[in-house]
Amino acid sequence: MEKWSYLFIVIGASLWGTIGIFVQALYSYGLSPLQVVTVRVTFAAILLVFMLLIQNPSLLKIDKRDYKYFVGTGIFSIVFFNWCFFTAIQETSLSVAAVLLYTGPAFVTILSRFLFKEWLTKRKLFALLLTLIGCILVIGLFPLEQNQISLYGVFVGLGSGLGYALYSIFGKYALAKYSSQTVTAYTFIFASVALLPISGLWRVDNIFTTPEFWTYGISLGLFPTVLAYLLYTRGLNKVETSRASITATIEPVVATLIGIFIFGDLLTTWQLLGIFSVLLAVFFVQERTQEKKVILEKGCQAQ
Incomplete structure (x- = not known):
């Protein structure tokens, strides 16, 4: 079951990597980063509620005392990190923004040590190091290039990493009581309720009468959002x-490949090494079951 969980996470993350296609298209219609976030979370919320009403309406029942979890996943995580991420795309580039987003694992690993008492094993630390090196190479920060990166873009990019980390943290608490479908649905319900009144979408000229807006909006809500989060949250459960x-x-590897094959970006040898490093980290972090048992046993004895 754990292997399937890793597969769900990989597929979900790969779908996240396609987000730039839809975001850049929506920017071409004059939408701001906040408005694109609103489009994403609103279409996602509608699709998720519709899906659950058909499949199992009981999954939409939650305790009011647990609203705090979905304020965490929906507002402190989804709204915050999406705004940061989409702003970073504008300020830097898709590949730079994607890599800055993946400072998230560092935040998650540190927070998880204190909140969930998860062990900082050598494999985890080495996988984080491989990921960091790989991301630096993929975006071309090494070897040093002449292009200047917006300092503001770097800061909001790091903010997206923190916001991404908070989804995993709050999501873990919510999954203790609710299914992955419920957690994902209420994450986007809370996010859309918070954003719609302040988005100003209705001020964008002719946006709702443009067929392409609906095509890209629904696609953004479905593929790199609903499907991606359902798969990731399902994997997070195990x-x-x-x-x-x-x-x-x-x-970020998927995002880079999309840049190559769709937007015509060219990969250097260093970027290829970076992709290999990130992929190696993905496989390396999956410890063998026996090794994991030994670590857990040592932890129990220490307690």
């Missing part, structure tokens, strides 16, 4: 939080 977030670093 995998350590820190391990899941490191595995999901396949996203």
Whole structure:
């Protein structure tokens, strides 16, 4: 079952890597980063509620005392990290923004140590190091290039990493009581309720009468959002939080490949090495079952 969980995480993260296609298309219609976030979470919320009403309406029942979890996943995580991520795309580039987003595993690993008492094993630390090196190479920060990167873009990019980390943290608490479908649905319900009143979407000229807006909006809500989050959250249910977030670093690799084959970007040898490093980290973080048992046994004895 754990292997399937890793597969769900990898597929979900790969779908996240396609987000730039839809975001850049929506930017061409004059939408701001906040408005694109609103489009994403609103279409996602509608699709998720419709899906659950057909499949199992009981999954939409939650305790009011648990709203705090979905304020965490929906507003502090989804709204915050999407705004940061989409702003970073504008300020830097898709590949730079994607890699800055994946400072998230570092935040998750540190927070998980204190909140969930997850062990900082040598494999985890080495996988994080491989991921960091790989991401630096993929975006071309090494060897040093002449292009200047927006300092503001770097800061909001790091903010997206923190926001991404918070989804894994709050999501872990919510999964203790609710299914992955419920957690994902209420994450986007809370996010859309918070954003719609302040988005100003209705001020964008002719946006709702443009067929392409609906095509890209629904696609953004479905593929790199609903399907991606359902798969990732399902995998998170059976995998350590820190391990899941490191595995999901396949996203910037997918984003880079999309840049090559769709937007005509060229890969250098260093970037190829970076992709290999990230992929190696994804596989390396998956410890053998026996090794994991030994670590857990030592932890129990220490307690």
